[in-house]
Amino acid sequence: LFAAECDFLWAASSVASLPPPGAPEIAFAGRSNVGKSSLLNALTNRKSLARTSHTPGRTRELNFFGLGGGIDDARLRLVDMPGYGYAAASKEQIASWTQLMQDYLRGRAPLLRAFVLIDGRHGLKPPDYEMMDLLDRCALSYQIVLTKQDEVKEADAARRIEETLKAIEKRPAAYPQAIFTSSRTADGVAELRAAIARLLAE
């Protein structure tokens, strides 16, 4: 699946401008700067397909990427979402991103799963719990991906996985496994690809 070409398809800044439903979709959500766009690039083996930045708040729209085809014939769409929990953005900006994400996550028929990215150095934070509350409410299957493994000691990484699994234990829509990844070293990226391929095969 991931050997196929991946290209930008569509950007949506409001629910009215979403692309017409087509191929199955997988969305990447997470706090600002957690590494969503970087992971998307690592997954697709493209250095700068999704724009990344040191400054939080880089991704401002829902960006759709097509694997193995264009808007009409891709096998899978990967969706890079704006980050949440970004304190420096204006109230209006935050409200409009939040609305867009909620509308998309709630009502998108082809959406198979959201991957919720958590900074592996810090673990779950209050805005992450809010995101999981939303996903549980709309009964959209989601899976935790811990990021920036290259910055975390092995023993800390094992503990972080454990505490994360404990925190999602009773959450109805949470998939009971977490993947630790690094976009720098590509650790965990093959495992994430396999998880996505399994979803498509279901």
Ligand code: GTP
């Ligand atoms: P927003 O679009 O602002 O929500 O951010 P994002 O979640 O898309 O994060 P992005 O991929 O732009 O990365 C943010 C910063 O984290 C950049 O400086 C990246 O280089 C860095 N980063 C991303 N992934 C990793 C990783 O696996 N390891 C390390 N060490 N840094 C990473």
Ligand code: MG
């Ligand atoms: Mg981004």
